[in-house]
Amino acid sequence: MIRFDEVTKVYRGNARPALNAVDLEILAGEFVFLVGASGSGKSSFLRLVLKEERPSSGAIHVLGQDLGRISSRKVPYFRRNLGVVFQDFRLLPNKTVFDNVAFSLQVIGKSKGFIHEAVPDALATVGLDGKGGRYPHELSGGEQQRVAIARAVVNKPSILLADEPTGNLDPTTSDGIMTLLQRINANGTTVIMATHDVGIVDRLQRRVVELVNGRIIRDERGGSYTQAVPLVQQQSFGSAEATR
Amino acid sequence: MRLGLVLSEVGQGLRRNLSMVVSVVLVTFISLTFVGTAILLQSQITQMKTYWYDRAQVAVYLCTEYTTAGSCDQQAATDDQIAVVEAQLESETLAPFIDAYYFEDQEQAYANFQDQFEGNAIAALVTPDLLPEAFWVNLIDPEQSQILTDALAGLAGVESVVDQRSYLDQIFAILNSASLTAVGIAALMLVAAALLIATTIRLSAFSRRRELGIMRLVGASNRFIQTPFVLEGVVAAIIGSVLAGGAVVAIVHFFVQGYLTQTLPGTSFVTVDDALLVVPVLLLAGGLLAAVASNVAISRYLRV
Numbered sequence: 001m002i003r004f005d006e007v008t009k010v011y012r013g014n015a016r017p018a019l020n021a022v023d024l025e026i027l028a029g030e031f032v033f034l035v036g037a038s039g040s041g042k043s044s045f046l047r048l049v050l051k052e053e054r055p056s057s058g059a060i061h062v063l064g065q066d067l068g069r070i071s072s073r074k075v076p077y078f079r080r081n082l083g084v085v086f087q088d089f090r091l092l093p094n095k096t097v098f099d100n101v102a103f104s105l106q107v108i109g110k111s112k113g114f115i116h117e118a119v120p121d122a123l124a125t126v127g128l129d130g131k132g133g134r135y136p137h138e139l140s141g142g143e144q145q146r147v148a149i150a151r152a153v154v155n156k157p158s159i160l161l162a163d164e165p166t167g168n169l170d171p172t173t174s175d176g177i178m179t180l181l182q183r184i185n186a187n188g189t190t191v192i193m194a195t196h197d198v199g200i201v202d203r204l205q206r207r208v209v210e211l212v213n214g215r216i217i218r219d220e221r222g223g224s225y226t227q228a229v230p231l232v233q234q235q236s237f238g239s240a241e242a243t244r
Numbered sequence: 245m246r247l248g249l250v251l252s253e254v255g256q257g258l259r260r261n262l263s264m265v266v267s268v269v270l271v272t273f274i275s276l277t278f279v280g281t282a283i284l285l286q287s288q289i290t291q292m293k294t295y296w297y298d299r300a301q302v303a304v305y306l307c308t309e310y311t312t313a314g315s316c317d318q319q320a321a322t323d324d325q326i327a328v329v330e331a332q333l334e335s336e337t338l339a340p341f342i343d344a345y346y347f348e349d350q351e352q353a354y355a356n357f358q359d360q361f362e363g364n365a366i367a368a369l370v371t372p373d374l375l376p377e378a379f380w381v382n383l384i385d386p387e388q389s390q391i392l393t394d395a396l397a398g399l400a401g402v403e404s405v406v407d408q409r410s411y412l413d414q415i416f417a418i419l420n421s422a423s424l425t426a427v428g429i430a431a432l433m434l435v436a437a438a439l440l441i442a443t444t445i446r447l448s449a450f451s452r453r454r455e456l457g458i459m460r461l462v463g464a465s466n467r468f469i470q471t472p473f474v475l476e477g478v479v480a481a482i483i484g485s486v487l488a489g490g491a492v493v494a495i496v497h498f499f500v501q502g503y504l505t506q507t508l509p510g511t512s513f514v515t516v517d518d519a520l521l522v523v524p525v526l527l528l529a530g531g532l533l534a535a536v537a538s539n540v541a542i543s544r545y546l547r548v
């Protein structure tokens with residue numbers, strides 16, 4: 001589904017690689033946590049999958065396609081197979097919830113009929129039925145993130161990329177979002193989620209890929225946020241999280 | 245569905261960016277008015293050239309008592325000398341080139357002079373004996389006046405052989421430089437228009453960068469993202485082009501046909517029909533310019 005072969009990403013004006021010789025394979029239907037300190041390369045990884053950036057070296061295959069060989073004209077069509085969610089929701093403030101979700105279908109040329117079927121469906125999936133007429137500023141953070149998730153999955157993507165989707169939410173709300181992501185995953189969508197949230201990673205016991213300075217130092221199925229570390233170190237992660 | 249969406253995006257873009265759009269309209273309006281004027285000036289020059297060159301004659305001026313130029317020595321041309329010149333015009337060497345000629349004596353020259361300078365102070369000072377007698381020659385091919393000059397200029401009693409076209413060439417040189425100036429200003433203004441359109445589109449894209457980001461994220465095609473912006477530029481430019489077309493037609497209708505034709509009867513000027521032919525050229529130029537400029541401006545938002 002997703003394969004990284006010796007992928008290195010060096011940004012211009014930054015000698016230290018954001019990703020360094022990353023080798024990774026993610027299979028269809030997996031739920032993968034991408035963990036690591038700030039600046040370890042998690043977002044860079046997701047941007048490479050989305051072909052928002054090109055690798056400095058190495059090859060990336062997503063959904064059977066070699067990203068190095070997709071012409072820039074074809075990139076939009078490739079992206080229609082992927083859904084993306086961010087920490088900051090990225091909703092359009094002047095559009096209603098319904099229109100925010102519908103927008104992503106309109107701009108890829110879906111018919112009105114399709115949109116009026118698919119959008120309420122997606123809103124129901126994320127638990128927002130009845131709130132289609134609201135504007136983003138009339139919603140709580142958790143609800144806004146649900147709208148963003150609805151927008152990401154309304155076109156039934158095979159892969160959902162989530163970059164710290166719970167980063168701005170309190171623990172209870174985060175749990176709701178995680179339940180939703182797991183449900184989406186259970187329906188067959190591969191989910192890759194970058195996160196700093198120790199509690200979530202530890203509780204879900206899913207595959208964990210840990211990055212340090214752009215290198216994969218751990219790839220563990222059914223893992224925790226940190227592996228067999230003393231309690232002290234775990235606390236220091238927690239407090240670092242709190243100060244962010 | 246898609247078309248409606250694109251059009252509503254264009255409408256929103258135009259409204260959101262109103263002051264920039266107005267400046268694009270004005271700059272394309274002015275620049276294309278210059279372009280249209282330059283085109284019409286060129287066709288006016290061509291038209292006048294054919295008109296006047298066809299009517300241009302070669303004058304063979306004969307000596308008067310007062311002239312010293314040519315072979316004259318303050319001696320009026322004698323009847324014999326005049327006869328020699330006329331014989332030359334009738335000769336086998338020159339006749340094939342000549343369409344028609346006539347002799348103008350001093351009285352006729354005086355009458356023409358009074359006609360031409362009516363109301364001018366000089367008309368009162370001139371007397372018939374100051375004006376030279378002349379043969380006025382219409383050539384079959386007006387380009388070949390040199391033949392007459394070669395054959396006649398040296399003859400006794402001939403003051404000079406003058407091709408009227410040499411006067412015309414001066415006038416056309418002036419008109420030509422006016423038209424070139426218009427072209428130059430038009431070119432500069434078009435550059436300004438193109439840059440302004442590009443800036444406007446860039447601003448419009450910037451004000452919609454959230455939407456653009458999401459469109460790119462969810463996989464809207466480049467063409468779909470591009471089209472509203474390109475249309476926005478094209479619509480603004482077309483409005484300017486229409487105004488420019490209207491201005492050009494109005495200039496021809498009111499100034500050229502209304503004023504110049506009254507003032508200078510007998511000269512043929514460009515007509516409103518000519519101006520109407522220029523209008524589609526302006527529309528095309530404005531639309532094309534805007535399409536290219538906005539395409540370039542928006543393409544940086546599409547790079548992946």
Ligand SMILES: Nc1ncnc2c1ncn2[C@@H]1O[C@H](COP(=O)(O)OP(=O)(O)OP(=O)(O)O)[C@@H](O)[C@H]1O
Binds near residue numbers: 014038
């Ligand atoms: N566009 C960019 N240009 C230059 N350097 C960049 C760019 N984006 C990221 N980097 C650098 O690449 C490294 C990895 O950044 P990245 O955003 O992938 O980290 P991250 O793991 O997502 O961090 P965080 O947890 O803070 O989101 C960092 O050192 C960062 O400074």
Ligand SMILES: [Mg+2]
Binds near residue numbers: 042043044163
């Ligand atoms: Mg990040």
